[in-house]
Amino acid sequence: MGEGDHIHCFVSAPPKLSVxxxxxxxxxxxxxxxxxxxxxxxxxxxKGQLWNHSYYVETIGSVSEENIRRYIEHQSKSY
Known part of the structure; x- marks a missing residue:
């Protein structure tokens, strides 16, 4: 795998939708x-498939939206 083998998504969704x-x-x-x-x-x-079946999810709890956005931006700059 290379350095660009994953993406970050910051998603907000209603609780009725499962992760x-x-x-x-x-x-x-x-x-x-x-x-x-x-x-x-x-x-x-x-096998002609773009995505594998795994994923990682984390809830932000008491972390601010600004801190999450800053983290994601920092991740993309390190590549």
């Missing part, structure tokens, strides 16, 4: 859009 469903939607929609726009990438992927 699993949110991740499924994000991966499904983004994958479909990318394959529509760049159909040739499917041939370069392991």
């Amino acid at each position: 699993t469903d949110i991740v499924k939607y994000l991966k499904g929609i983004s994958g479909r859009k990318l394959f529509e726009q760049f159909p040739e990438i499917r041939q370069k992927l392991w």
Whole structure:
């Protein structure tokens, strides 16, 4: 894996949506859009799949939105 092998998403959602469903939607929609726009990438992927099945989620609790945004921005600059 390379340094650019993951993404960060800062998501706010109503409590009725499960984390699993949110991740499924994000991966499904983004994958479909990318394959529509760049159909040739499917041939370069392991088994033609853009995303693997794993993901990491963390709730922010008492951390401010500003601190989360700053963390994500810092992560992208380190690459």
